[in-house]
Structure formats: C-alpha cells, structure tokens
Amino acid sequence: xxxxxxxxxxxxxxxxxxxxxxxxxxxxxxxxxxxxxxxxxxxxxxxxxxxxxxxxxxxxxxxxxxxxxxxxxxxxxxxxxxxxxxxxxxxxxxxxxxxxxxxxxxxxxxxxxxxxxxxxxxxxxxxxxxxxxxxxxxxxxxxxxxxxxxxxxxxxxxxxxxxxxxxxxxxxxxxxxxxxxxxxxxxxxxxxxxxxxxxxxxxxxxxxxxxxxxxxxxxxxxxxxxxxxxxxxxxxxxxxxxxxxxxxxxxxxxxxxxxxxxxxxxxxxxxxxxxxxxxxxxxxxxxxxxxxxxxxxxxxxxxxxxxxxxxxxx
Amino acid sequence: xxxxxxxxxxxxxxxxxxxxxxxxxxxxxxxxxxxxxxxxxxxxxxxxxxxxxxxxxxxxxxxxxxxxxxxxxxxxxxxxxxxxxxxxxxxxxxxxxxxxxxxxxxxxxxxxxxxxxxxxxxxxxxxxxxxxxxxxxxxxxxxxxxxxxxxxxxxxxxxxxxxxxxxxxxxxxxxxxxxxxxxxxxxxxxxxxxxxxxxxxxxxxxxxxxxxxxxxxxxxxxxxxxxxxxxxxxxxxxxxxxxxxxxxxxxxxxxxxxxxxxxxxxxxxxxxxxxxxxxxxxxxxxxxxxxxxxxxxxxxxxxxxxxxxxxxxx
Numbered sequence: 001x002x003x004x005x006x007x008x009x010x011x012x013x014x015x016x017x018x019x020x021x022x023x024x025x026x027x028x029x030x031x032x033x034x035x036x037x038x039x040x041x042x043x044x045x046x047x048x049x050x051x052x053x054x055x056x057x058x059x060x061x062x063x064x065x066x067x068x069x070x071x072x073x074x075x076x077x078x079x080x081x082x083x084x085x086x087x088x089x090x091x092x093x094x095x096x097x098x099x100x101x102x103x104x105x106x107x108x109x110x111x112x113x114x115x116x117x118x119x120x121x122x123x124x125x126x127x128x129x130x131x132x133x134x135x136x137x138x139x140x141x142x143x144x145x146x147x148x149x150x151x152x153x154x155x156x157x158x159x160x161x162x163x164x165x166x167x168x169x170x171x172x173x174x175x176x177x178x179x180x181x182x183x184x185x186x187x188x189x190x191x192x193x194x195x196x197x198x199x200x201x202x203x204x205x206x207x208x209x210x211x212x213x214x215x216x217x218x219x220x221x222x223x224x225x226x227x228x229x230x231x232x233x234x235x236x237x238x239x240x241x242x243x244x245x246x247x248x249x250x251x252x253x254x255x256x257x258x259x260x261x262x263x264x265x266x267x268x269x270x271x272x273x274x275x276x277x278x279x280x281x282x283x284x285x286x287x288x289x290x291x292x293x294x295x296x297x298x299x300x301x302x303x304x305x306x307x308x309x310x311x312x313x314x
Numbered sequence: 315x316x317x318x319x320x321x322x323x324x325x326x327x328x329x330x331x332x333x334x335x336x337x338x339x340x341x342x343x344x345x346x347x348x349x350x351x352x353x354x355x356x357x358x359x360x361x362x363x364x365x366x367x368x369x370x371x372x373x374x375x376x377x378x379x380x381x382x383x384x385x386x387x388x389x390x391x392x393x394x395x396x397x398x399x400x401x402x403x404x405x406x407x408x409x410x411x412x413x414x415x416x417x418x419x420x421x422x423x424x425x426x427x428x429x430x431x432x433x434x435x436x437x438x439x440x441x442x443x444x445x446x447x448x449x450x451x452x453x454x455x456x457x458x459x460x461x462x463x464x465x466x467x468x469x470x471x472x473x474x475x476x477x478x479x480x481x482x483x484x485x486x487x488x489x490x491x492x493x494x495x496x497x498x499x500x501x502x503x504x505x506x507x508x509x510x511x512x513x514x515x516x517x518x519x520x521x522x523x524x525x526x527x528x529x530x531x532x533x534x535x536x537x538x539x540x541x542x543x544x545x546x547x548x549x550x551x552x553x554x555x556x557x558x559x560x561x562x563x564x565x566x567x568x569x570x571x572x573x574x575x576x577x578x579x580x581x582x583x584x585x586x587x588x589x590x591x592x593x594x595x596x597x598x599x600x601x602x603x604x605x606x607x608x609x610x611x612x613x614x615x616x617x618x619x620x621x622x623x624x625x626x627x628x
Contacts, residue, residue, distance in 0.1 A: 265623060268623060272364060272588040272619035273587055273588065274582055274587065309579060309582060309583065309628060312623075
C-alpha cells in the first residue's frame with residue numbers, strides 16, 4: 001500500500017490552486033483568553049461548497065485521463081464530499097453520479113442537486129451505499145472517487161494544513177477532525193513533512209470513536225451504526241487512512257456531544273462564523289483538555305460550515 | 315449645527331486605529347450571480363463587540379478630557395452601542411453606566427455585563443431611556459455618549475466606509491442600514507468626501523421607515539413604537555443625523571420583514587457568516603431593487619453579528 005509523501009501534497013496544492021479558495025486563517029482574542037492558548041482557525045467553511053472536501057475531490061478529478069473523464073465519476077457520501085465532487089466534476093465538464101443516504105441534511109441534498117449531479121438515494125448504511133455505488137460503476141463505467149479511501153483525495157485534503165502552516169509559524173499542534181480519516185491523513189502527512197516537532201491530533205466524537213479505538217489498540221476497529229451530531233464524522237477509517245494515521249498522527253482525542261454542541265455555539269456567537277458540528281469537534285478537544293494545550297499554539301482545521309438551519313442542535 | 319467633514323472622519327480613523335479591528339471585505343461569487351451585481355461586504359460583524367458601534371464609541375471616549383474621564387460615561391442603547399461603549403470605556407479605564415430596555419436580547423445584556431459596565435434596565439420606550447439616563451448623569455456627573463446624536467460617534471462610524479473605500483475601487487454604491495442614522499451619516503460623509511460620484515443609499519425596514527418618510531418629505535418624522543425583526547434599527551433620526559443624511563445621502567430604500575429574514579438566512583447559508591437582521595436589511599435592498607443595481611458595484615456595510623441564537627427568526 002503506497003502512502004502519500006509530503007511532496008505529493010505539495011504537488012496537489014500546485015494542481016488544485018487555480019480552482020480552490022485560499023481560505024483565511026482566523027484568530028479570536030476572546031477564545032484565546034477563554035482556553036488559555038493561541039488558536040489559529042483554518043476556515044474551510046469558506047471553501048467552495050462550504051468544506052475542505054472540495055480540495056480532495058478537485059485533486060482526484062484533475063488526475064483522470066481523457067477516457068475516464070468521459071465516463072464520469074461516482075461516489076457515496078453523507079454530504080460534503082458529494083457536493084464537492086459534483087462541483088469539481090462540473091468545473092471540468094465531467095458527469096457526476098452521487099449516492100446519498102436518504103437521511104442526509106436537506107441543505108446538502110439541495111447543494112448536490114444544484115451542482116447538476118445525478119443523485120441516487122439509498123439506506124443510510126455503509127453497505128447500502130457501497131452496493132448502490134457499485135451498480136452505477138458497472139452501468140456507466142464511472143470512476144469511483146471514494147470520499148477518503150483514495151490516495152489523490154487524501155493528498156488534496158492535506159493542502160488545507162499546507163496553507164495553514166505556510167502562514168502560521170511555530171505551531172505546537174495541528175488538530176483535525178477524524179471521520180473516515182482522509183483529512184487527518186492528509187493533514188498529518190503535511191505537518192510531519194514540514195516539521196516532526198508539530199504534534200498532530202485527531203478530534204473524534206466519543207459517540208463515533210472508531211479511530212480512537214483503532215489507534216489505541218493498533219487494530220482497525222470500525223464503528224457500527226454510530227450516532228453523533230457531527231454528521232460528517234459517522235464514517236470509519238479504511239486500511240489506507242489507518243496506516244497513514246498510525247504513522248503520522250500523535251494522538252486521537254475524543255469529545256462528548258454536549259461539548260461539541262456548546263463549542264459550535266461558542267464559535268457562532270463569538271467568532272460570528274458558521275461552522276458545522278464536525279468542525280466544532282476540534283475546539284471541543286481543546287475545551288476538554290485545557291491543561292494539555294495550556295500556553296500552546298494550535299492550528300485547528302475548521303472542516304466545513306454546512307448546517308441545516310432548520311435543525312440546529314441548540 | 316456643525317456637520318462633520320471628511321477630514322473629521324480621517325482624523326477619527328487615525329485616532330481609533332490602534333483600538334479597533336480592521337475588518338475584512340468579503341465577496342461571494344454565488345450572491346453576485348444570484349443578484350446580478352458585484353457586492354463587497356464590509357464585515358463589521360467581525361468588529362470588536364460584534365458591531366461597527368465600537369468605532370464611534372471609541373472615537374467619543376478618546377476625546378474626553380481627564381476630568382470627564384474620571385466621572386465616567388453613560389448611554390442608552392438597544393444593545394450594540396451599549397456593549398461598544400462598555401468595552402471602549404473599560405479599555406481606557408473609564409466607568410460606564412448603561413441604560414438598556416428590559417426586552418433587549420439576552421446575548422446583548424450578557425455582553426454588556428461581561429465588559430464590566432453598570433446596567434440600569436428601563437421600559438423599552440425612548441422617553442423612559444432618556445429619563446433614566448438623565449438621572450444617572452445628574453447623580454454621577456457622567457458624560458452622555460448618545461448612540462447616534464453625537465458628532466464624535468458619527469465620525470467614528472464613518473471609518474468603516476473609509477476602510478471599505480480604501481480597498482475597493484470604483485464602487486457605484488455604498489449602502490448602510492439606517493436606524494438613528496449615525497452609521498449612514500458617517501458613511502455618506504465619508505463616501506461623498508472621497509467621490510461625489512458614489513451613490514449612498516440608506517437601507518431601512520418598511521416597518522420602521524422614519525428615515526424614508528423624513529427624507530421624502532423633508533420634515534423630520536420619528537417612528538412611533540415601530541416593530542421590526544431588525545432590532546438595531548428601531549430608533550429614529552435626530553436633527554443632527556437628518557441634516558447630514560439630507561445633505562449627503564442619495565436615497566433611502568425600504569425592505570419588508572420577509573425579505574430581511576430571507577436575506578439574513580441566505581448570508582448565513584451561503585457566506586457562512588453570522589449577521590444580525592439589521593445587517594441583512596442592506597442585502598434586502600439589493601434583492602428588492604434588482605434592476606436598479608443590475609451590473610453595478612455596491613459596497614454593503616454589514617453592521618453587526620449579534621444574534622440571540624435561541625430566538626432565530628427562521
């Protein structure tokens with residue numbers, strides 16, 4: 001199994017740069033005071049489609065050859081990767097087939113439809129998603145762009161940390177949420193490529209703690225029907241992302257539902273930016289481990305800002 | 315009655331610069347496509363205390379002499395000016411007395427208390443606020459810093475437009491919300507000082523349309539108990555702000571409650587930033603007058619982002 005190198009992330013950044021937003025790195029004096037550390041928020045909620053996922057999808061689409069571009073791409077996703085692939089495909093004149101769980105947030109369904117993708121709904125289980133995907137691949141000859149179990153997608157996701165570290169010096173920590181592990185894989189590969197001294201932490205809901213279990217036991221241990229407000233983090237690590245995370249991440253820390261929701265609200269109220277629950281998980285890690293992060297400089301990957309405003313958790 | 319000149323706004327900007335945030339000017343390709351014009355959002359929701367009001371309060375406080383600094387400052391405000399004056403006073407070691415209507419949003423009450431000001435609650439009428447204020451002035455010798463009927467406050471508010479116009483070239487329009495008229499007074503004085511060709515528009519809820527009535531009739535016509543979701547725009551013009559607006563603003567346009575709420579939601583969903591209803595009024599003006607703004611470049615003053623998340627209008 002080939003693991004991505006730092007140079008692959010640099011190459012991905014060069015490749016996708018004309019297509020993505022360079023998102024801002026925000027700070028908050030108030031949150032720094034509240035938590036007793038220096039926080040740098042890499043705001044991928046301002047990325048195209050409202051999430052970092054656009055980076056990985058764009059990197060994957062740009063590397064298809066002409067024959068495969070004509071046949072289109074297909075994926076299954078709880079939302080943000082779906083919108084990301086739909087837009088990345090459309091920007092390159094490629095057809096996208098998206099398999100979505102029928103219980104995905106309305107705002108995410110609308111976004112995908114708005115980007116002109118062909119949506120197929122399925123039951124909200126991993127096996128249903130994979131089967132539906134497979135049948136579309138057979139019928140259309142479309143290339144599967146997996147949301148995280150994909151080398152090129154992982155390299156694209158790592159470019160958010162690349163930009164963060166380019167403009168923020170001497171970070172002690174980089175923290176990224178972990179669901180399927182694509183973002184944490186790319187982030188940790190990037191950070192360790194820049195400096196071995198940066199500690200890379202995965203932030204995971206305790207209610208969907210497969211990465212924590214796998215990391216601690218050394219054995220890949222997927223979650224079974226996890227339930228968390230962080231709807232972007234329901235997926236479990238793959239062999240590929242687990243291998244990368246084992247090698248490059250320093251720890252996985254978990255956050256309770258209450259802490260995720262209160263940190264989400266805190267960022268909305270104090271920073272005046274919309275972040276989704278998955279993103280709030282990184283701040284919840286800080287909140288739950290204050291001594292550990294006290295006086296340190298931490299970069300937080302704010303993964304996305306797609307929230308169904310009709311269904312707020314507070 | 316002395317009206318502020320452009321040079322007063324330049325001087326205010328020099329004076330308050332070390333204390334304020336230079337807020338970003340944001341754009342949205344999606345909103346530009348939706349409305350068929352080029353929009354530049356001056357994001358005062360990211361200003362200290364979450365609103366432009368910090369500019370005017372800081373400019374006023376910095377111009378007190380030592381005797382008056384010792385006696386403190388007092389004001390009445392529906393919220394953002396209260397928090398702004400409380401923080402501006404605290405940053406300069408001055409005591410602040412704040413008179414607030416008892417029905418002000420909880421989030422605003424908490425902010426003011428958090429900045430260490432002494433709060434006195436009163437009935438939500440202009441006369442009750444003014445009387446309570448007067449008794450505190452008599453008791454403490456504190457200086458009244460009126461939220462908008464104050465030369466120095468108006469000059470401070472104009473500095474948001476100053477920064478917007480410094481970094482955005484060739485705007486056809488600058489649009490600011492209008493309540494008591496402090497922001498529109500400062501904004502219009504600044505814009506006309508930079509170029510007479512810039513058209514300056516006030517955006518007002520149709521449910522609190524005193525500025526529109528006054529502007530059209532030429533006679534100051536205060537609202538009586540207006541009711542609008544834009545809780546920062548309940549106040550009416552003063553003689554001073556009316557004089558400035560008559561001289562420098564080109565028009566006042568009004569927006570319905572429905573349009574304000576849907577534009578607020580649109581910005582939250584698409585731009586991923588929290589804006590309060592008063593701020594959404596400027597976009598509602600664009601939305602309700604598409605032909606007029608078609609193909610034009612407009613700068614929008616996003617006045618604030620203080621919203622009670624427990625009481626959303628959508």
